[in-house]
Amino acid sequence: MITFCIALLLLVAGYFVYGALVEKVFGVNPGRQTPAYTSTDGIDYIPMPTWRVFLIQFLNIAGLGPIFGAIMGILYGPSAYLWIVFGTIFGGAVHDYLSGMLSVRRNGASLPELVGDELGSGVKQVMRIFSLLLMILVGAVFVVNPANLLDLLTGENTTTTMWTAIIFGYYILATLLPIDKLIGRLYPLFGFALLFMAIGIMISLFLRPDSLPEFHEAIGYTRPDSDVNPIFPMMFISIACGAISGFHATQSPMMARCLKNEKMGRRVFYGAMVVEGIVALIWAAAAIAFFNGSFDALSEFLKGKTPAILVNDISVGWLGTFGGILAMLGVIAAPITSGDTALRSARLIAADFLHIPQKKIRNRLLVSIPIFILAWLVMMIDFEVLWRYFAWCNQTLAVFTLWALTVWLAKEHKCYWLTLIPALFMTMVTVTYIFFAQEGFRLSYSVSLGIAVFVTLLLSFLFIRFLRTLSKRVSIKR
Template sequence: MVTFFASITLLLLGFFVYGKVVERIIGVDDQRQTPAYTQQDGLDYMPMSWWKGSLIQLLNIAGLGPIFGALMGALYGPIAFIWIVVGTIFGGAVHDYFAGMMSLRHNGEQYPSLVGKYLGKSAQAIINIVSIVLMILVAAAFTAGPAQLMSEVTPLGFTTSIVIVFAYLAIAAVLPINKIIGKIYPVFGAILIFMAVSIGVGMFFFGNPIPNLTISNLHPDSMPVWPLMMVTISCGAISGFHCTQSPILARTLKKESEGRKVFYGAMVAEGVIALIWAAAGMTFYGSTGGIQEAIAAGGPAAVVNEISITTLGSFGGVLAILGVIILPITTGDTALRSSRMMLADLVRQVTKKDLQGKGALLGLMAVVAVPAFLLTQMDYSFLWRYVGWTNQVVATVMLWTGAMYLVKQRKFHWICSVPALFMTGATSVYIFYAPEGLDMAYSTSMKLGAVIWTIVALRFFWMLYGHKVRALFRKPQANV
């Protein structure tokens, strides 16, 4: 219980203290007009209140990530609390804040365009493809998941459910942001918070105590914490998907000082939600073995349903079903929306022309929607496995982009470069080790990951200090 309360306190302090530090380093100027006014187009660019933007951002970045991911992360025991707290404060919230603020400073540009400006055109070309693929995978996974549950709790078949869900995703992704997203999604964001708070209170009435982190439960089984936990708990700590969503809200902020509330604040809120669900899983089932058996028997959705019904009765069951259906849908449509925006930016860069009009909008939408729909026919768990490491590659590149932005601005870059170095190591080892990666032995994966990390670190430090090293070996010029 002490570990849980300490973790909640640290997350809140992270927003009020470290969030202020990050804001001061990047510098905000409320006299500078935001893209919501300078680029206002009645579709994506339009002013919106910060509180509404915060709830929409939370819903966009969350989906079922801080619930399902946290429950899977609970398999590692209370050490998951450490990653959620540290990852959120120093990684995820910084990542989301820079993705949003850099977009704000560059007329609402999408993540791949920001990468191109600060990491070069080659990196942009690669990340354009990776990001759009990630968005299509997320949209497909967040169609198949809720459609499967809909087919189980309603008379609708699976195929019919997929068509209904995907049709909504496609329509919401092309409507002006204030039509559906701006009006309904703040309500859904509030439901997500209500669910978490209710479960958080209900935990104290479970038969088992909330576990504390001790030496004996630091590592409960044979699963390697590094780097698996850093990918399993992504949306509750750091997730590359978020940097594709922050530019959506960057196009709606009225002033720069709202960025900390919308971007940094939403990520801290997601960290709190993930912390609650991870603690609830450990507490409800009493052990990592108990929650592992429950997930193996019915999947994370069944676990959410059981905990919700036990805590809140039939009302909790309704909330659980709504959550498992609505939350991924509201993330899936913004995934399609951001992929449509990325594709528009890519076409603009290649052709030097802006695509305008309803025909161009629908054409862009079709390019990303068709493959997403086709992928919905695949197994949900298979799709989600590949979302995991792709997601963290995107997060790592965004942190490096933020680091280079600060380097060029001659500001304190370590707030981005240290988590970037950390995620470079975690992601490299994971790709070598994971079954959906190269499926190598753990020791081999660690060694190869260390090689990749060393190359990236040396390149970064050479860029920073190479001129000083060269100066030491430069021959002094003779006096004439």
């Protein structure tokens, strides 16, 4: 339990200490008008209270990742705690804050436009397609799973197909209506359910202090199948949204268009990521505590079962029937509140690069209908396949974002090491994964790792060359 408490305190301290440092490096300007005021349109650009913007941002990014991903990640042992804590503080929260604030500075521009401005027009075109596909993939993934959970809760009187249709219908409305009409009003209710779930499970953990192994007691643990699931890169792909996630940077521009003042950016973007890290930490700890500290028992339980079954067992077993239902509703709300904004984000991304104004409903339908059709078709694919590709695409998007932020910081003569180190690390993770994993090229581990080292060194060389070119330009201007 001491390990869990230290990890929890480190996450909170990270917000106040490292978050303040990142904010200082960015250089907020409280007197600068935000896009919510300069581009108000009553649809996407709407000034909203900071507490509401924070809650929407948190629910946007806190899908199934920090719950399911954390449960799968703890199978690698207590190292998962380290990744959640340090990945959140030095990777995910920095990634979310800087991408969100850069969008604020650029009139709420969507992620492909931000990345393309820094890495070139060719990358911009790739990012437009890649981001759109990821948003559609997220929308599809986050329809199927909550539909299955709702069917599990409601019994024989309903079907998964019925819940799928209801959730997808809600996604359509959330994509098309002004952000303050549906999302802005429902999210406080969803937020209550999700926060109740996290707080309830955390209190239950404190009532079972002996069920959590300390870090030093399990440091030598390795998965039984570590030959096909080595800790690097698999754990860093499994725990994505609870540490660092490229998906978050696609969501931040929505809130960049609603933020009233730049000084609230750390609370909204960095803070929401830290809260998500806390949620991931709670569920990672809960998963192992439920089996009295036995990693092998957890691994055996999850064979052939989805983490949703374990979430249900923990919720009902620890919180009782009523508390379990509320907790499960929180788990259901998490993916729904990411799926709806994923499709909304897809509309904004497409509208940005097609230059179609979104004030008129006719234009929103023009952009959205093809997105809805594609999302429905993607839902026909097996969920397990969808989830695996989502995880890799998610982290790859983070790599593009981190490199773009690194280039921007260098251009602005700011401390680019804040994003360079996470960019290098995540490049190693994603390249190793795609060449080694079953859904990738299935090469040997040593070859995959070698390719990742080569790609990382190549990008490092290109960045050093960019810095030299940048330095020469500055010298010429002087």
